[in-house]
Amino acid sequence: MSETNSIVARAKLFFDGVGAMTYFGIRFFKELFTSPFEGKELLRQCYLIGNRSLVLVGVTGFILGLVFTLQSRPTLLEFGASSWMPSMVSLSIVREIGPVIFALICAGKIGSGIGAELGSMKVTEQIDAMEVSGTNPFKYLVVTRILATTLMLPLLILIGDAIALFGSALIENLKGEVSYLLYFNKVFDALEFSDLIPATIKSFFFGFAIGLVGCYKGYHCSKGTVGVGEASNTAVVYTSMLLFIIDFIAVFITDIFVEI
Template structure:
């Protein structure tokens, strides 16, 4: 909206303030509307997921696409993550004469925090944008309407299967990424040292406890659920033609990533409550 000016070309401060206020109220209203719709969408998911018939074949297909097809990217990222973290941590630990703690420190960092979060962010970028764009383009080209008029529940077929697959597959990918990342750390340690495979992993497993591994994996179920839920919501409710496809893919990644950090913060608080 153009800013109104008086005869001398100066901005009218009262009108400008009113315009800013109106725009703020409008955005606030849109924000709460969006939250309401997302909540309804989530409730609908829980209602549909327990109700038969179950789309088992589509679930398997989506698990293959979401899980197996994401594995190479997650594996490469995991390897680099472990390698880089080890190389970066070594000088600091060396200053304190604590280089022997390198495997344990890197392992705890990877398993508790870096592995799950980085993998989930990669997952949001690859899978979230894919789901958002795919569903939005199906909406734009009336494919979702076509399913509905064929008497098939498109929510169950498209949304429920994707959310369940993502929720199940992300923890599997994170477990794999953690393992590969630890192998990357082993390579990193051996770039400037000579530690055997057995000794490295003996040190790693000596320091890793159940309270490091378990919360790190459990939170990834929530990450996977959140990423897929937001991506499906953005794609399924897209309505602005081809422009909407790009927007759906973009906001799926942005909000999916944001939710990962919010959930991670909550998970850390919950974990620290139990570990006291």
């Protein structure tokens, strides 16, 4: 009986959290279209989020292209299909692997950072001080960060994809003596707008999820300094789960449109 009560309590807590986060997201859209608009803070957050994550995304993309090509090349050579390497790598990275991997990397970097930053402001009562001074802390702190992650993540993913393809081309040039011009000609022959558009659209949702969860966990942080660590940790865990759910829904919808 106690185990049943524990399961019910956990389920209730989970759905309470989902409801609270949904309300948090609805409030974001409400505040987004009401004045005043924090344009300077939005630009500052876009710069910070993009600049601080660019090196990490670039290094990850380069290693992703190297490893993926090195692992796939022997199998394609065994079947005499090494000429398919540029097409296979480009489609795999652009459609699925790139957006998911880079979003997970940014979830750990950006989501935890936002959760820790807002959590620290919450426990030190800086957010309460902003409310007392007449400033809207939700618009200044939350709306700008969610919008910045939504706008910057697609750009980071596109840059990461390009660097990953360069890493793959480097391996093909060294191992298979394929020129960079020939490699990228095959890449662009294989890619179509139907490959880029779904990946780009879902990357906006990835960015929104990272910003939403990170801001929610930080904005509702409690338990003092211990709560800051919990907010940062749970932001990464919840965001990672949400990214996989969004990716599944996006792939499912895309598959339906392809069949039609």
